[in-house]
Amino acid sequence: MSGTDRSRERCPDAAGPAVVLVEPQLGENIGMVARAMLNCGLTDLRLVRPREIWPNDKAVAAASGADRVLDGARLYGRTADAIADLVHVYATTARPRDMTKRLASPRAAAADLRARAATGEATGILFGREACGLDNDDVALAQAVVTVPLNPGFSSLNLGMAVLLIGWEWYSAAEAAPPTVPELVIPEQTRPATQAELQGLYDHLEGELDTCGFLRNAQARPSMVRNLRNVFARAALTQQEVRTLRGVVTCLVEARHLKR
Amino acid sequence: MSGTDRSRERCPDAAGPAVVLVEPQLGENIGMVARAMLNCGLTDLRLVRPREIWPNDKAVAAASGADRVLDGARLYGRTADAIADLVHVYATTARPRDMTKRLASPRAAAADLRARAATGEATGILFGREACGLDNDDVALAQAVVTVPLNPGFSSLNLGMAVLLIGWEWYSAAEAAPPTVPELVIPEQTRPATQAELQGLYDHLEGELDTCGFLRNAQARPSMVRNLRNVFARAALTQQEVRTLRGVVTCLVEARHLKR
Numbered sequence: 001m002s003g004t005d006r007s008r009e010r011c012p013d014a015a016g017p018a019v020v021l022v023e024p025q026l027g028e029n030i031g032m033v034a035r036a037m038l039n040c041g042l043t044d045l046r047l048v049r050p051r052e053i054w055p056n057d058k059a060v061a062a063a064s065g066a067d068r069v070l071d072g073a074r075l076y077g078r079t080a081d082a083i084a085d086l087v088h089v090y091a092t093t094a095r096p097r098d099m100t101k102r103l104a105s106p107r108a109a110a111a112d113l114r115a116r117a118a119t120g121e122a123t124g125i126l127f128g129r130e131a132c133g134l135d136n137d138d139v140a141l142a143q144a145v146v147t148v149p150l151n152p153g154f155s156s157l158n159l160g161m162a163v164l165l166i167g168w169e170w171y172s173a174a175e176a177a178p179p180t181v182p183e184l185v186i187p188e189q190t191r192p193a194t195q196a197e198l199q200g201l202y203d204h205l206e207g208e209l210d211t212c213g214f215l216r217n218a219q220a221r222p223s224m225v226r227n228l229r230n231v232f233a234r235a236a237l238t239q240q241e242v243r244t245l246r247g248v249v250t251c252l253v254e255a256r257h258l259k260r
Numbered sequence: 261m262s263g264t265d266r267s268r269e270r271c272p273d274a275a276g277p278a279v280v281l282v283e284p285q286l287g288e289n290i291g292m293v294a295r296a297m298l299n300c301g302l303t304d305l306r307l308v309r310p311r312e313i314w315p316n317d318k319a320v321a322a323a324s325g326a327d328r329v330l331d332g333a334r335l336y337g338r339t340a341d342a343i344a345d346l347v348h349v350y351a352t353t354a355r356p357r358d359m360t361k362r363l364a365s366p367r368a369a370a371a372d373l374r375a376r377a378a379t380g381e382a383t384g385i386l387f388g389r390e391a392c393g394l395d396n397d398d399v400a401l402a403q404a405v406v407t408v409p410l411n412p413g414f415s416s417l418n419l420g421m422a423v424l425l426i427g428w429e430w431y432s433a434a435e436a437a438p439p440t441v442p443e444l445v446i447p448e449q450t451r452p453a454t455q456a457e458l459q460g461l462y463d464h465l466e467g468e469l470d471t472c473g474f475l476r477n478a479q480a481r482p483s484m485v486r487n488l489r490n491v492f493a494r495a496a497l498t499q500q501e502v503r504t505l506r507g508v509v510t511c512l513v514e515a516r517h518l519k520r
Contacts (some may be wrong), residue, residue: 019361038413039410039421040410099447100498101445101451105432111402125282131416140266148428149432151302153298154326158295161299161421161424164425165424165425165428168408172365209496209508210357212514227500231505232495233492235492235495236494244488248465249460250474252469252509254472
């Protein structure tokens with residue numbers, strides 16, 4: 001590397017976002033994702049229900065030496081488990097999903113992820129299966145959406161290519177001017193809620209809403225659940241706020257014991 | 261695509277640089293290059309001495325529908341012939357070549373290529389063979405060099421990925437001021453809630469929380485109310501979501517009439 005390039009050398013492990021592949025179909029694509037990740041200094045790969053067996057020889061071949069990423073990959077049965085320890089999660093989508101969400105370009109998302117990494121916040125990016133992307137339930141779990149604006153006449157992006165584009169923006173954002181995004185200021189006595197804590201709130205609220213009949217329409221239930229989760233996913237809740245909201249649910253429900 | 265995205269649609273053929281692959285080794289990689297090119301609105305593919313026969317079935321399979329790029333690809337015996345009609349040519353290299361050349365990042369090269377396209381100047385980008393890149397004779401033919409700064413510990417980029425990165429920068433350089441802040445996208449059938457609607461939610465929720473005793477500590481009440489309001493104020497709720505949340509409160513509370 002030349003002298004000018006040396007200044008760009010960055011620790012590959014510097015709090016980059018986790019890359020979460022939901023139901024990836026081909027081992028070869030997982031390998032290409034690993035290679036693209038390491039190109040961009042990302043190493044935290046998480047797989048939710050990969051279709052082929054794991055570990056996978058075709059993945060190793062396609063990774064072209066990015067073995068450390070494959071070796072460190074973790075497997076999960078559910079998207080919620082794969083993101084449980086993360087604070088801020090982006091979902092990649094090719095099209096709008098009829099949800100109220102913050103939508104970022106890859107460059108805006110990269111600036112945001114860099115800003116969060118600088119404060120030690122754990123982040124991740126969800127990528128869907130090759131053929132059809134993420135389903136709406138997975139998108140609802142994310143705090144924001146990132147979409148790659150490409151040729152509208154031919155926008156279908158290979159999975160590894162999608163990871164590379166976002167990874168490249170992450171990597172090159174290290175040199176960009178500091179983002180001008182409003183900063184979320186959190187009181188010292190608390191911290192951002194993890195996805196696992198959010199999931200606990202969802203489970204609690206949905207359980208009570210099943211009991212009281214709010215979700216009794218089986219056909220409407222999935223979209224109602226998504227819409228509710230989406231409100232709280234978007235709100236950037238603190239741990240304290242999750243606790244407070246669970247207290248609210250408990251109190252509203254327990255009133256039935258105290259009154260009448 | 262939403263209304264804001266529609267402005268990003270651009271003619272795929274708007275004077276993009278030619279992509280010149282010098283001695284590409286694998287048909288599959290040529291196909292991935294074609295796909296990445298069309299993703300980014302590039303269509304002028306030129307091949308110098310491809311190793312495998314041409315046309316190539318593996319290229320077609322890997323192109324995933326970018327057939328028009330493959331069908332229009334032109335073959336050449338020498339790099340000089342492939343770039344004969346071009347005015348300004350970039351060579352992609354992973355490392356400095358001990359030549360005095362202008363060296364650009366992909367973003368700087370993209371801005372330069374856009375500026376040249378605006379004046380009708382024909383441009384191109386040379387990419388070398390998968391294993392070892394361009395040889396020095398080919399680099400010497402180019403007016404300037406573009407290098408992708410990646411993880412110095414793992415910078416070897418797949419050929420299709422390299423084309424995608426440069427193509428992506430070309431494509432996104434069309435936007436004078438790309439968005440740098442995640443934008444809140446709201447489905448068409450609803451709209452942002454007014455403050456009056458939010459206030460209605462607060463009154464409703466706080467009234468029920470007074471009833472059930474959650475806010476009975478008079479000293480803590482003001483800050484608890486503030487904290488709860490803050491969660492919903494921050495969430496950028498839609499009118500529909502306010503209605504849903506009020507439905508949730510009502511249902512949780514009314515359970516006391518139905519049960520026990």
